[in-house]
Amino acid sequence: MPRLFTGLEIPSDVALDLANMRGGISGARWIDVENYHLTLRFIGDIDAAAARDVFTTLAQIRRRPFTVTLETLDSFGGGRPRAIVAKAKPAQPLVELQAEQERLMRRIGIPPEPRKFTPHVTLARLRDASTTAVAAYLSARGFFFSRRFEATRFVLFSARASTGGGPYVVEAAYPLG
Structure with a gap:
C-alpha cells in the first residue's frame, strides 16, 4: 500500500535559506533539505487501484x-509544540x-482531510521541546524575511510508512499552465 500525498516542491535556493534556520532546539529532528515540501492534500495509505485513480484524476x-x-x-502544537514550520x-x-x-x-472515494489547510513547510519535528525553548528559537529568528518562489507544477509524492515520512519520492508531476 503506498502512502501518498500531493504537494509543491521547494526550489533549492529557498530550501537552502530555510536550512539556515536549523538548530537551537533540544529534541528537534530537523527535516532533510531534500524532503522540504508544502503539502497540498494528504491521501494516505491506499491500494494500487485507488492509487491509479488518484494518478489519473490529478491529471x-x-x-x-x-x-x-x-x-x-x-x-504547531500550542502548549505542546510538535513542529517548527x-x-x-x-x-x-x-x-x-x-x-x-x-x-x-472525495469524488473518487478518498476520505475527507479532517485538518484545516494551513500551507506550510515543516522544518523540524519536535519531541519534548519546551514552549520556552520554542519561543526563544522563534524570537531569535525574528529576522526571517519572506521567501518567494513560482509554483510551476504540483507533484504526487509517496512516503514510507514511518514517523515523519521521508524520504519522499515524486511519483508523478502535474504542470501548471
Missing part, C-alpha cells in the same frame, strides 16, 4: 502557475488548487 487539474510566499516561522501566505491560487484536489479526492 485533470488545469491551473496557472502562481507565486508562493513563505512569510513567517512558527510552531515556515508558513506560506494562503494566497487564492494556492488555496484554490488545494480545494480542487480535496474535491477530486
Whole structure:
C-alpha cells in the first residue's frame, strides 16, 4: 500500500535559506533539505487501484502557475509544540488548487482531510521541546524575511510508512499552465 500525498516542491535556493534556520532546539529532528515540501492534500495509505485513480484524476487539474510566499516561522502544537514550520501566505491560487484536489479526492472515494489547510513547510519535528525553548528559537529568528518562489507544477509524492515520512519520492508531476 503506498502512502501518498500531493504537494509543491521547494526550489533549492529557498530550501537552502530555510536550512539556515536549523538548530537551537533540544529534541528537534530537523527535516532533510531534500524532503522540504508544502503539502497540498494528504491521501494516505491506499491500494494500487485507488492509487491509479488518484494518478489519473490529478491529471485533470488545469491551473496557472502562481507565486508562493513563505512569510513567517512558527510552531504547531500550542502548549505542546510538535513542529517548527515556515508558513506560506494562503494566497487564492494556492488555496484554490488545494480545494480542487480535496474535491477530486472525495469524488473518487478518498476520505475527507479532517485538518484545516494551513500551507506550510515543516522544518523540524519536535519531541519534548519546551514552549520556552520554542519561543526563544522563534524570537531569535525574528529576522526571517519572506521567501518567494513560482509554483510551476504540483507533484504526487509517496512516503514510507514511518514517523515523519521521508524520504519522499515524486511519483508523478502535474504542470501548471
